[in-house]
Amino acid sequence: MEQAATFISTSKGSAKRKLYGNISVGVSGFAALVIVSIVVVIITTVIIGGYKNFTWEFLTQDPTEGMTAGGIFPAILGTVIMTMLMSVMAVPLGTVTAIYLSEYAKPDSKFARTIRFAVNTLASIPSIVFGLFGLGFFVQFVGKGMDDVFTPGTLVWGQPNILWASMTMGLLTLPVVIVSVEEAIRTVPREVRDASLALGATRLQTIRKIVIPGSLSGILTGMILAISRGAGEVAPILFTGAAFFLPQIPHALTSQFMHLGYHIYVLSTQSANVDKTIPLQYTTTMVLLLLTFTLNISAVILRSRLRNKLK
Amino acid sequence: MPQMPSERSPLTLGKKIRFFEWLIESGIRALSFFSFAAIILIFIFVFKEASPIFFGKSEAEKTAAKDSLASVINSQSKSVPDTSTVHEKIEKVIKGKGALKGTDVLVKVDEKGNRKKVTTNGGKVEQEEYDPFADDTKPSDTVKKAEKKPAAIKELPKKTPAVIGLSAKEKKDSIQKANARIAQAIKDSIERAQADALTSAKDKAEADSIAAKEKRDAQESKSGTNLGKMLIGNTWQPVSTVPKFGMLPLIIGTLKVTLISLLFGAPLAILAALFTSMFAPKWLREIVKPVIELLAGFPSVVIGFFALIVMASVFQDFFHYEFRLNSLVGGIAMSFAIIPIIYTISEDALTAVPQALKDASTALGASKWQTAFKVVLPAAIPGVFAAIILGFGRAFGETMIALMATGNAPLTSANILEPVRTFAATIGAEMAEVVFGDQHYNVLFLIGSMLFIFTFTLNSVVEFYVRKKLMRRIQGL
Incomplete structure (x- = not known):
């Protein structure tokens, strides 16, 4: 065996082959290293820029002094409420679709x-198109x-609000739920199902x-992934309900809301004092990343537990 | 068991119709159809808002849209006929107010009522174009003012200068400036119109007929040949008294950003996929793979923020170029969003190549890298191709990164170090300030439906062509 191997390699010029081998491994390894370092650099810059302001007060207070100071509590709360409403719509619908597809x-x-x-297709449509759809369908139609029908002459539902934003986002996250629930359903062994049917169950x-x-656990994973996606996407809510600053937290389905991602976008591009708020932007980004x-990560853990169960 | 097995034959057991279950099962079936319905709904409603560009507005829509300028003009020209006196002036010169500095704008109205706008620079013709929308579309501010002062309305499109290409930050400023200029123009034209009305009563009837003709022509040309002209032009200037919706700068901008992101991201992602699937030891793979997949979990606004605040400055310090935000920064930031997509899909394709192929290659004396580059990669090429197409689609429609990191100036230039504006960013930046039912609004929805159709096509190609080919390669070969 060993002799044969050496024979082959010498006959083809072992030095050259080795060089090529090293180069190819080196180049592809370098590519992987570049990507990993991009991730590390983004995370570290955000943490370095943001940890100083990351206090309990920052998380629990309202913005003050024209958004240049204070906390981001309304944005956090708005994100949470929006993602909850979104899950109420996307998770049952996604689960039902997954059940139909697999069962x-x-x-x-x-x-x-x-x-x-x-x-x-739904998963590949650009998120801004969902935003347009939300505006054209939910708000306008x-x-x-x-x-x-209900209140002729007044504008109650026909303007951007948290409900329409959540429903738009729900549509966007529907494929996420469907895929992960279907994957989970497939882990339920065929035999258990057959046994149940054999016992006379419909x-x-x-x-x-x-x-x-x-x-x-798969449904839970889908829900978590959907929430994570919904918390991070900004484009669909740009014109379906997000607001820059609100004096009060959303109290009804017809009110607008603040959103962490939208907050970052507005602070870093639209506000009058971009330079003054840079520490705030870093910390807000850090909160969103966190x-x-x-x-x-909790979705990954849940999923790996699911896979272990299968084994 | 109280029942004897013989009393109920096992065959009928499953066939017994339970109404309630039947109902629920039909419900499941109907609900699962929702995602398909959603696709169709999205298409219908995005396209519906864009359709007035093609078919013109119906009368019902016109009256319904209170903001719609066309209706304001119509009603006012009927009730106040002497407004149109100003139209007997065939030619006008607006000095120093062209889109480019130091140029003059000549507005010509020929006998057929076609309005022509000529930008000159010291007698030299710089730009010549038709303004089919001079009558129909103006920003909302004009409408509100025009309602108060109807006498001025016909004058506006010719008198007021265009707002030069806006970036997101400058927008508010320039809108305010535009408003001031519009107000000034209104004052001027009122005075002139009054003077004109006094002097020439005879020409009134003639002017009326010209105005009517002009309006008819404008309306006809709106849905006809000028549609192409308007969308293919090379100026994107939606917020001005004479809005221009030339999409060339947007097409160029989108392609620039997308191609840069692909050229930077795709090789990195594919090589990294090869590394983790072929070369890396197991422990390293267990680290690298989740980290790259973590990148997929980054919200795009975070990547945009990073590009805007950190990357743009670092790049500028390093390369010393003029514009801080440009298509290079935007493209590379965009590649952070598509790298995880391309990586995951090509990694799946590469690991799906059967072990038998790899073994055969090794048995023939090929080394590991020869197997990787000459056997595994060619076998998985359709999958890698699919990954690139899907990455392309993602970059094409990505909004927040483009909005934050590309500078958002609709320029027509091949230089990658100049700011650009992409399709998606245009929608994101302008939709918030647009008037519902306006032409600008419709054009933005048209861009949206173009994005939809484009990604839909790419996805279909992957779904029906590439996947099938991949399966055949991997299974049959």
Whole structure:
């Protein structure tokens, strides 16, 4: 064996081959290193710039002095409320779609293929188009329509608000939920399902008693990932409900809200005193990163636990 | 068990119709159709708002849109006929108020009622274009003022200068300036109109007919041939008294940013995918892979912030160029968003290459890098291609990074060190300030539907062509 190997390598010029091998490993390793260092650099700059202001007061106080001082509590609260409303819409709908795709539809049927294609497409549409859709459909069509029917002459629903923003965001995060719930449902072993059916349970009973409890962690993962996406996306809410500064926290579905990502965007590009608020921007970015990372990491842990269970 | 097995045959057990379950199952089926319906709804409603550009506004829509300028003009020209006296002036010269500094704008109205705007520089013709929208579209500010002072309205498009290409920050300033100028123009034209009305009563009827003709022509040309002219022009100037919606600068800007991000991001991501799938030891893979996937979890506003505050300054210090924010900074920031996409999909494709192929290659005496570059990568090429296409689609529609890091100036230039404005950023920056039902609003929705159609096409190509090819390569070969 060893002799044969040396024979082959010498016959082809071992030095050259080794050099090429080293170069290729070196170049591809360097590429990986560059990407990793991009991640590290972004995280460290944000933390270095932001940790000084990262205090309890910053998290729990309102912005003061024309947004140049104070905290970001309304933005955090607005983000939380928006993502909660969004999950109320996206998680059940995504779960139902995933159940249909994995339990009812034949994998190669036209209907199932259409839905799968639609889900993939939905995931690839630019987020700004969702924003336009939210404005054109929810605000202008549904909202204005509701106003015409219930309160003619006044503008209640026909303007950007937290409900329309959450629904737009729910649509955006729907594919995330569908994919992760479907993956979780597939981890429920075939045999358990067959056993349930063999005992006389109907398909629906099997789903309710076997499939859903077995994939609960997957549904939770989907929800967490959706929330993380919803907390970070800004483009869909630019004109469906986010506001720069509000004197009060959102108290009704028709009120606008502040959002962490939107806050960063506005502070860094639109405000009068960009330079003055740079420490605030760093800290807000740090809070947003912290939020999405916590969510993402907990989703990863949940998912790996799910995979271990499968083994 | 109280029942004997013989009493109920096992065959009927599953076939018993339970109304309630049937209802729920139909509900599940119907709800699962939602994502498909959502796609169609998105298309319909984004396109619906853009459609007035193509088909013109229906009468119902016109009356419904209170902000719509066209209706204001119509009603006022009927009730106050002497407003149109100003139109007997065939030619006007606006000195020093062209889009470029030091140029003059000549507004010519020929016999057919076509309005022509000529930008000159010391007698030399710089720019010549038709203004089909001179009558129909003006910013909302003009409308409000025009309602109070109807006498001035016909004069406005010719008198007031264009607002030069705006960046997001300058916008408010320039709008205010524009308002001031509009107000001045209104005052001037009122005085002139009054004087004119006194002197020439005879010409009134003639002028009326010219105005009517002009309006008709403008309305006709709006939906017809000038549509192409208006969208292909090389000036994007939506917030001015004579709005221009030439998309060339936006197309160039989008392509510049997207290509830079692909040229920077795709090789990095593909090489990194090769590294983790072929060369890296297991412990290193366990570190590198999650870190790169972590990048996918970065909100795009964070990447945009990083590019805007940190990267732009570092790049400027390093390369010493003029504009702090430009397509290079924007493109590289954009690549941070597409690297995880390209990496994940190509890594999947590379690891899906059957072990038998790798073993065969090694058995034939190929080294590890030869196997990687000459066997595994070619076998996975359709997957890598799919990754690049999807990354392209993402970069094409990415909003926040483009909005924050590219400078947002609609310039037509090939220089990558100049600020650019992409399609998505245009929507993001301008939609908030636009008047509902306005032409500008419709054009923004048109851009949105273009983005939709483009990404939809890319996704379909990947779905139906590339995936199939990949499967065939990997399975059959």
